[in-house]
Amino acid sequence: MIPLSDRTGIEFAYDSRRLSDADAPGALAAAVGLPVDAGSPVPLAAGARPRPWVGNVVAVGPAAGAAPALDGAELLLLQLAIAQLVLLWPIDRAAMPEADIYNEEIAGTWARVTDFTAQHFRLNARGGEPFWDDARAAPISAELASKIDLFAARGMFAHVNHEAHVEDSWALVMAGHGITPRSFDPQASLVEDPELMAEFQRQLRAVATDVRAMDTHAEALRRIRG
Structure with a gap:
């Protein structure tokens, strides 16, 4: 939405x-539960372009590959591609060794963003629905399988190259899909409960202070239109 x-x-x-x-x-x-004004359907392609930068032509966004239709993946991949292009802007119009780095970064980022979306399908618990049963049984990457196994074991994540989402995002999705770690990170025992509670309270106060200082959604829209 x-x-x-x-x-x-x-x-x-x-x-x-x-x-x-x-x-x-x-x-x-x-x-x-409401009437909708539907547009024409757009077929979703699969996969990513193996070399989005060839010669003096660089593909970004949908031109570089189809993004998963969840979690704002299309916008995230577009932003990351632009950031890489700015970082690797060539200095020679004939020789562009930067292209190899860009291609590696974009391919790796696309794989990690695809993993993040794929966990919704692998971890879904909607039994008796053919689409979701097939989605749960579909193959996943070795990296995603390792992430799920490690979080289920101790609530920890192993970051791999080209990671695009922070640990909290992974944890929220996996916990939301019902994965409860069997154990916990022993480092958590190094912090006393009162100290931990004080830190949580500090964070909550900081969030509340920031929220109170913000415009409402309606006020923000009025300012933009003005």
């Missing part, structure tokens, strides 16, 4: 083998 100034946009991804394009708007309306 994407809040806009005059409406709420909704991205509705579905498997065309199980839901036809003609029936999709009705399914979306039933899911949200």
